[in-house]
Amino acid sequence: LVEINIDELSVLAPLHNPANLQGIRAAKQAFPDIPHVAVFDTAFHQTLAPAAYTYAIDRELAEAHRVRRYGFHGTSHKFVSEAAAHFVGRDLTDLRQIVFHLGNGASVTAIRGGRSVDTSMGLTPLEGLVMGTRSGDLDPAVLIHLARRAGQSIDDLDDLLNRRSGLRGLAGVSDMRDLVARRDAGDAAASLAFDVYIHRLRAYAGAYLAQLGGVDIISFTAGVGENSAAVRAEALATLGFAGVQIDPDRNAARGRGIRVISTDSSPVTVLVVPTNEELEIARQTLRATQG
Known part of the structure; x- marks a missing residue:
């Protein structure tokens, strides 16, 4: 089944x-x-309130086809938020956290007391942040317009949004390392793609600050989140008003474990936390098989 x-x-x-x-x-x-045991990365987001997971479309149609926001990357968001709490020596239930999982696929989650209260992905992994090949948030009328004016079929649009959008659609490359290198070399398309990517990160950071009423810990994880100092710095550059202070030297320094990249005086602790989804899956599998 x-x-x-x-x-x-x-x-x-x-x-x-x-x-x-x-x-x-x-x-x-x-x-x-x-x-x-099948461990679904939507499971962590089952704590979302109806106001967070409900789309404002015809209710009966949505219910008949199970259309709602589910969220993804839950195994990573769960692992990282728990690892961050352990690292700073605080009770998970006392913390407000924002976790940026930034890889080829990317999502951000607002977590209060260890429970997901909002997340950027929705019914599918297409919603939310700009990704390597996926569009993220998009006016749904764009698809109607392309179907009517450009003759795009359902399969064409599916391919467009999943495989030919995001960084690849904007600049021709999906790897953030390649994009930053091109931007630094003066490539205008790469520069715009980077700016669009950062703009969306800041928009979600601001939204989740409002949802949580402030934040205690912000963590970056996954390939881009763990390795791109430029992305981390730019994503949080406007959040000084919320108590976010990044230490440039700490942010630029490379490391393999959990590390702090905020200043010692920063009211908000900013971390780089290597994710371990395989370990989280193993833990959940062990709990399921042991009852």
Whole structure:
């Protein structure tokens, strides 16, 4: 039944579900006599309130087709928020956190007391931040316009938003390292793409500050979040009013473990936290199999 559901939902996550389903089937064939557990990265976001997960469309139609915001990257957001609380030596339940998971796919989550209260991805992993090849937030009328005026089919639009948008659509490259190198070399398209990317990060940071009523810890994780000092610095450059103070030397320094990149006097602690989704999946699997 789980395999059938994952297969049916591949249309909502075409970059993820098909490959993961192949792994599940291979594992079950190779290890038929042991329990298998599917850990969904939407699970962490099941604490969202109705006001946060409900789309303002016809209610009966939405309910009939299970259209709502689900959120993704939950295993990462859960792992990072718990690791951050442990690192600073504070009780998870006392903290307001914002976690930026910035990789080829990117999302940000507002977390209060260890529970997700808002997140940038929605029904699918397309909503929210600008990503490597995905558009993020978009006026839905853009799709109607392209269908009517450019003759784009449903499959054309799916391919456009999932594979030919984001940084690749704007600048021709999806890797942030390549984009920054081109920007630094004077490439105008790369410079605009970087600015669009940062603009969206700041917009969500501001929104989640408002949702949480302030923040105690901001963490960056995943490939871009852990490795791009430029992205981290620019994303938080306007948040001094909220108590965010970045130490340029700490931010520029490279390291492999959890590290602080804010100043000692910063009211908000800013961290780089290497994610470990595999470990989080293993922990959840162990809990499920042990009852």
